[in-house]
Amino acid sequence: YxxxxxxxxxxxxxxxxxxxxxxxxxxxxxxxxxxxxxxxxxxxxxxxxxxxxxxxxxxxxxxxxxxxxxxxxxxxxxxxxxxxxxxxxxxxxxxxxxxxxxxxAVPSEGGVGFNLGYAHDDGPDYRQADLTWRMQSVQVQAGVYGSSNAETRWADASGSLVWMDRQVFVANRIDDAFVVVSTGGYADIPVRYENQRVGQTDKNGHLLVPWSSAYYRGKYEIDPLNLPTNVQSTNVEQRVSVRRGSGYLLEFPLNRIIAASVVLVDAQQYELPLGSRVRHEQSGAYAVVGWDGLVYLENLEEHNSLQVTLADGRTCQAQFTLDMKQQQVPLIGPLLCH
Missing domain, CATH: 2.20.200 (Outer membrane efflux proteins (OEP))
Incomplete structure (x- = not known):
């Protein structure tokens, strides 16, 4: 004892x-x-x-x-x-x-680090050398130390396997806590932890952050600029704390919207006047015509009907069909309102 x-x-x-x-x-x-x-x-x-x-x-x-x-x-x-x-x-x-x-030192984002040492005294000279290679999924180390009469060689490999949200993640050794960021299946979305970029989501919309600090409300962010234009995120920043030795699935809800930009013209092919009121018949939503006869509409269906009220009280109608599988917001028109 x-x-x-x-x-x-x-x-x-x-x-x-x-x-x-x-x-x-x-x-x-x-x-x-x-x-x-x-x-x-x-x-x-x-x-x-x-x-x-x-x-x-x-x-x-x-x-x-x-x-x-x-x-x-x-x-x-x-x-x-x-x-x-x-x-x-x-x-x-x-x-x-x-x-x-x-x-x-080994860079935090991964790479190579090393240490070289030499000592001289009244006895045999002491030497040491070690190399560390940190990759995304594993860290490999090897080295040698000692004197000419007694030399020791060593090697080590460490890493982690994580199972979460029906997916296996391979990462470096997790010593504290971890977080899996989910973007609902959308790939290549940049992720930041405490204002530092840590990577981007994979093909399944996941990214493992293996160095989260336990019991600390860390800040996690996604960058929506890489999202398709018809996908919206109601929240791009969240804070969460994780118990030591455990993990957390952090989900960022992303919603795909069915939208289109429509250019409306009259029978003479002139753009409808600025400020004309547009009603989407299927959803009951209203919008206003902007410059160059352009109006932006959301919550659309495959077949859509519009009723437009001009400033002088006159009305006209327009119809169009939308491809529901598009990944971007299409520009439709010029569309005749008669």
Whole structure:
């Protein structure tokens, strides 16, 4: 079993020195279950240098012992997402070690990241190298570390399978929670999570968001610009929180409307006047003629009849047939109103 400390006390202080960086100090006093006591003093100084480069210096001493352990570290990030770190250490017994490390983080949207390290001290030199390749459905890692006398090689592959809304999704490892966005069967609809584009729906109108934060009301959005012109969305943004270790099917209701733009003309082939009132006989809905005799109508049927009332009180009728399987809003006309 693990024995917990009887008592633990700590005191920390940090002071900003403006252009000279920041200075920190800490005192730690721990009394273990076996009555042993450890008291440590820690001093740190850090300073930003040019651009994003920074320097870090620390010193540690166990109170009651006159020896100090020290570490100095220089961190240089590169514009192409890489970071170089150079450090030197000296232990309280006088041993020294120098380290150099270069790493590049894996992009959140997927790609390749790596880590290279080398350390030199009084013993055999230590080396390490690892590579991570994150794809949409799996993350593969491999690496090697150790000295010339004892070297260890390793490899790892991780991913997830999700079954939701009668579909199987393959994704990277899900550590927290996930959300499946559904657009009712409409494909290639861009999806954003917390204002960041995370992909677009597949041929079944689904997109798995595998890195949702549990218990947080995250914002999910769809971009309706890729929808057919005769499809409307009453809601393009929703917020939802998901319990840790579970998932949620987030549905965006999309409605296909049967609509058309109709150009109405009179017997002389002149466009009907602006402001003429149009009644769709089948639905009872009203619309108004706009510029160039154009009127937009919704909730249409295969066979449609219109009754138009002009500004002077005269009326005329028009009929047209509509293809109910169209994916866009058609332009019909010029259509004679007689």
């Amino acid at each position: 693990i024995s917990l400390s009887q008592r633990s006390e700590q005191l920390t202080l940090s002071v900003g020195l403006n252009g000279w960086g920041s200075l920190g100090a800490g005192y730690f006093d721990v009394r273990a279950a076996d009555e042993s006591r450890t008291r440590l003093l820690n001093l740190t100084w850090s300073k930003p240098l040019w651009r994003n480069t920074s320097f870090y210096l620390s010193a540690n001493r166990e109170i009651g012992n006159s020896d100090w352990a020290m570490q100095a570290q220089l961190i240089i990030p590169f514009d192409w997402r890489g970071t170089l770190s150079v450090s030197g250490e000296r232990s309280k017994i006088g041993e020294s070690r120098q380290r150099v490390n270069y790493s590049r």
